[in-house]
Amino acid sequence: MSNTDFVLAVEDLTVSFDGFKAVDNLTMYIDKNELRVLVGPNGAGKTTVLDLICGKTKSTGGSIKFNNTELTKLSEHEIVRSGVGRKFQNPSIYENLTVYQNLEVSYPKGRGVFGSLTFKRTQEVEDQVRRVAADIMLTEFLDMESALLSHGQKQWLEIGMLLMQEPELLMLDEPVAGMSAKERDQTADLLNRICQNRSVIVIEHDMEFVKKIAHKVTVLHQGKILAEGPMEKVQADEKVIEVYLGH
C-alpha cells in the first residue's frame, strides 16, 4: 500500500471469525482534524473496526496505516503510544481511584515498570490534569472516588483519560449512551472542541447527536461500507434507507 496524506488509511481490511466475515474488505480514510461517525445496525461491524484499529482484534487481511505506520503488526500498547486513543462502549474507568488519579494514571509518562516506580507528580502533570478536568467539566470532582460519578460523568472521565495522552486519533464507542439530553448537548460541544487539533472516530446510534457532530458519516452493513459522505447525502441514500427501514 502506498503512503498517503491521511491520518488514518484503512485498506482492504478483513477479519473473519471461524469463517464469518465481521469486517469484509473495508477501505476508509480519515483526514486530519476530521470527525467521522460510524453508523449502522447492530452487528454491522462498527465496534470490530475500532477493535482492529486499536489492536484488540487482529485482522486476517488488509492494512491499517496511521500516519503511514502500519498498525496491524503492533501490540496494543504500542498502538496507543503511537497516538491512538480508544474509549470503550461501557464507561471503563478505575472505580476505586479518584478522578484525579484516573487522569494522572493516564498521563503518558512513566509507562514502563521502572518509569512508573520513579514517576513524580510534577507541576506539568498537575497542569495537564487540571486542564483536562476543566475540558470534561469535572474540575470540582477531582478528589471524588470515581465510582460515585454519574453515568454520564464516567463517560466524560474516560474521554478525559484519553485526552491526557493527547492522541492524534481518538476513537469513541457510543460516548453518549445513557446520557440525559443536557449531557448529550454538553458532550457534542466537548467533541466539537476536542477535534480542533486531532481526528476523531465516533460510533453512535442517536441520529440527532450525529447531525450535531459529524463532518462525514460512514454507514456500515454486514462488515461492508454501504455509504459514505456528509450526513444529508447519506440520509437520502436509497440503500441506507433500505437497510434501516427495509425489513
Place this chain on the structure above:
Amino acid sequence: MTLWEKMCASDLLGGKQGVIGLAVLAAVIFLVLPLGVDIFRLNLIGKYLTYAFVAVGLVLLWGHGGILSLGQGIFFGLGGYAMAMFLKLEASDPITTKIQSTPGIPDFMDWNQLTALPWFWEPFKSLPFTIFAVLTIPALFAYIIGYAMFKRRVGGVYFSIITQAVALILSILIVGQQGYTGGVNGMTDLRTMLGWDIRTDSAKYILYYANGLLLFGAIFLSKYVMSSKFGMLLLAMRDKEERVRFSGYDVSNFKIFIFCLAAMMSAVGGAMFTLQVGFMSPSFVGIVPSIEMVIFCAVGGRASLIGAVYGTLLVNYGKTVFSETYPELWLFLMGGLFIAVVMFFPNGIAGIWDKYATKYGWFKDKAVTAKKPEVSTTGVETHAVLTETLSAEAAAATESTDVAASVKKTTRKKAAISSPNIRGAEA
C-alpha cells in the same frame, strides 16, 4: 519541622496512621515479644515472621494486583534450600564426615551412594553466591513462569491452578531426588554459618532481630511500590485491565515485576527460616504450605501490609496451640477460617478494624494513645494510594450504582479512613 512531623507528612509511610501502625509493629516485634517470651518461643515467633515475608508479598501480588498465586511455597522453598545448601556444605567438612564412604559431601548424598558433590552444589560453598542465589534464582524462576503466563494473558483461576501445579512438581521433585536434595527429610543438622554457631541462644536473638529488620525492609519496599505510580497502576489493572492496556501500558510487564518481587521476598523469608530453624524440608514447598500462606495474608487483610504480619502471627499461633493440644479441632478451625474469612471478612482484620474505627470515629484518635492498638495499624497502608476511598460500609452499599448518589454525602464525610476495596479484585 520535627522528624515526627516529617514522617507523618510523608505519603510513603501513609500519613500519621501509617507511622503509628509501623511504630506499634516495630515495638511489638523488637521490644514486646523479645522481652515478653523466652528464647524458645521467640525463635518460634521468628519462624512465623519468616512466613510474613510471603504474606507481605501476597499483599502486593494478590491484594493489590488481584493475582492469586497458590505457589508461593516454591519461592520460599527455593530461598530456604539455597541457604540450607550453603549451611549443609559447611556442616559436611571432611573431618566431621570422615566415617562416610565419601567424606566431605553431605550425609544424605553419602547414604544415596553419591561419590562426588553434584556440580550445581559447588557454587554454594560461597556465602556471597548463596545470598545472590537467594535473591535471584527464585525471582528468575518467577520471571520465567510470569513471562510465559502473563505475556499470553493467562490470569485468574488458570494462573492459580498452574502455580499450584508447579508447587506440586517442585515438591515431588525434591522428595524424589533424595541424593541431591535430602528427600522428604530435607536438609537437617545445619550448624554454623562461616564458623558462627547458629544454634546458640545469642545467635537466635541476633537472627530474630535480623529477620525483623529484613521484614521491615520488605514492608518499606512494598510501601514504596504501593505509593508510586506503579501501585496506582496495580489497582487500576486489577479493576480494568483492558483500560490500562489501552492507555499505553504493557500490562504483562507490571504483573511479571510484581510476581518477581513477591517471589524475592518469599525467598528471603525462606532463607531466614533455614537460618533460624536450622533445617529446610519439602513440607514448606508444596501445595498445602503455599495455600496456607495465602490464608495468613487473607486473615490479616489482603490489602494491608501490616495486617498481613499480624495475620501470619495469629494463624500460626493458633496452629501451634491447637495442633499440639487438639489436632483434630485444628483442621476444622483452619478449614473454617478459609471459609469464614472469604465469606464474611474479605478484608480480614484490617477490614474489621476499618469498619470499627469508621463506625466510632472517635476511636481513631484514641487509638493513638491506646495501650493495645495492634490492630490500629491495619488498613491504613492504602492511604497513600487511595487518598479518599469508600468506607467499608459504603463499599458494600455501592454494589448497586443507584445507591451511589445517596451515600455520596456520608462517604465524603467518612472518607478519612481508607478501605481497600475488594470489588473487582478477581476481575
Place this chain on the structure above:
Amino acid sequence: MFGYSMAEIGNIVVMQGFSGLSMFTVLLLMALGLAIIFGQMGVINMAHGEFMTIGAYTTVMISKVAASYGFTDYYFIFAIIIAFGLAFAVGYLVEFAIIRHLYKRPLDTLLATWGLSLVMQQIFRSTFGAKEVSAELPEWMLGSVNPTPDIDIPINGLFVMGLAALVTFGVYMFMYKSRWGLRVRATVQNRTMAGAVGINTAKVDRVTFALGCGIAGIAGAAFTTIASTGPTTGTLYIVDSFMVVVFGGAASIVGTIASAFGIAQAQSVLQFFMTSSMGKVSTLLAIVTILMMKPEGLFASKLRK
C-alpha cells in the same frame, strides 16, 4: 532404549497402557465433574477430591453391609447410585451454603473450597479413622480376561471403563440433548437473558454444581475397585484432574476425554521407565509447559468476543 528390546518395550507399553486405563477412568470421571462446574460456571472446586472420597467411603460401607447380608455379587450397582446421590446432596448443600455467595469472586471460591476440603478430610478421619479401608469386591470382578497368553486384562478395569463410558455418555445426553442441559448452556452464554426468559438461573447453578459433585461420587465408587480409601484419598487426583480440565479446554467433553487419556497414559508408561515420582513430574512438567505455550488448552474454539 533403557536396556529393553523393542518387543519387550512393546509389551511394557501394552501392559502399562492397560494399567493406565484404570487411572484414566477415575481421572476422567473426576475431571468430567470438575469440567461441568468449571466450564459452565467458572468456579474451581478445590474440594472436588473430597466428593470423590464421599463416593469411595459410601461404596466401602455398602460393600461391608452387603458382605454381612450376602448380596456382595450385585451391591456395586446400588453403591454407584447411592454414592452419586450422596455426593449430589452434599454438593447441593455446599452450593447453597457457600458457593452461590462467591460467584463473582472465583479466586475466593478457590480458598473457600480449599477450607471445605480440610473440614471434609477431618470429618472422614473422625468418622472412619485414619487407616485406609477397602471394599469387598464381588467375586466376578476379581478375575481377568486373556485375549492372548501374554496380555492380562483385569475385569474390574473393564467394568470401571464401561462405567466411565456410560457416565460420559449420560453427561453428553444431559448437556446437549435434554431440557436441563439447554437451560445450563443458556445460562452460561447469557445469564441475564436466560433469567429474563424464565430460567431459574440460581437453580441451574445449584443443580449443575451438585451434578458435578455427584459424578465425583461415582468416580469414588470406581476408585474403590483399584485402591483402598483413606481420608486424604481425594488429594491424590485433584491436581491431575485440574490439569485435565485446563488442558482439555473447559467445556469440551471430547477435550476432557482426550486429555484425561493422555495424562493417565503418559504417567503410567513413564512411571515404568523412570521412578514413580519422576514419571509424575515429567508428565506435569510437560502439561505445564504446553499450557504456557497454548494457554487456552488443546480443544478450545475461537470465539468472537
